[in-house]
Amino acid sequence: MTTLRDEEDRHITDEEEIFQQVHKYYEHLYTQPTVTFAESREQARALTLIDRFVPDDDNRRLEEVPGAKVLKEMVEDLPPDKSSREDGVPAEVLQEL
Structure with missing residues (x-):
């Protein structure tokens, strides 16, 4: 990375400053905000209002096993030249079965 645009739309080219900006971005991204006790109680109270079933x-x-027609339609709708899973089998192979 040779250039970075910061929050103020400035282009940064200095390697150390780019590193600092990236570090700052990810530190902010993965730092949870501090929640006060009152906020925590309010969140818990709000959750009691949501149906839990x-x-x-x-x-x-949701528990229904899809029939052959539904599965066939799903396979036919797969994008070409893509693998739907980690096994790497492309959609075209599945569509030929």
Whole structure:
């Protein structure tokens, strides 16, 4: 990386300053904000207002095993020249089965 644009839209070319900006960015990204006790209690209270279950009809659909027609449509809709999983088998191979 030879140039970096910072938050103020400045172009930085100095290697050390680029490193500092990248470090600052990731430090901010992975640092959790401090939550006060009052905020924590408010978040917990808000979570109690959310239903913690899946309605029966939704659960049945989620547990349903898809039929051959649905699976065939899914395979046909796979993008060409792409692998849908880590095994590296391209969509064209699956579509020929």
